[in-house]
Amino acid sequence: MIKWEEVSSFEVPKEVKLSIEDNVVHVSGKLGQVSRILRDNYVRVRLETGKIKVESSKKNRRSHGISGTWESELKNMFQGVTKGFEYEMKIDYTHFPTRVSVRGNTVLIENFLGERSPRQARIIGNTKVSVKGDRVFLNGIDKRELGETASNIERATKIKGFDLRVFQDGIYLLTGGSQI
Known part of the structure; x- marks a missing residue:
């Protein structure tokens, strides 16, 4: 036993x-x-x-x-x-204005570094994503799904082949897991 x-x-x-x-x-x-x-x-x-x-x-x-x-x-x-959870992300760019929009269960990142084809990030579960100015807000009840969606968005704007100290464009997490 x-x-x-x-x-x-x-x-x-x-x-x-x-x-x-x-x-x-x-x-x-x-x-x-x-x-x-x-x-x-x-x-x-x-x-x-x-x-x-x-x-x-x-x-x-x-x-x-x-x-x-x-x-x-x-x-x-x-x-x-x-109470729910809310994440806040910041869209950061220097030269090319990046446009971010939500279509269905994907986040489209257009004109990132002047690229012609949009980058995509998948929204996980029942996470609600909204874009207001240079901020991306993620709301939901499952903290794991919110974190995974935020990492998908951050990973979609990863820059390869450039010096990350100079090219700091991307979408980055400001606050994570705060209560609504």
């Missing part, structure tokens, strides 16, 4: 509904629902009368790291479904 020891426990906010089925955690609140698969042989998550308990059957660095990651993932899920 496996002996499980509690690594951490924390309260579930009252405005959040939580269910755990087969290592899949479903969190829903006033802004929507987020699901995450939390599967490991030595770490598990249990729901016990309004509290979440993260338990481990081994005491080593790997299990401790996984339990800490899961705890922060769960807290981000709670915050996302109650």
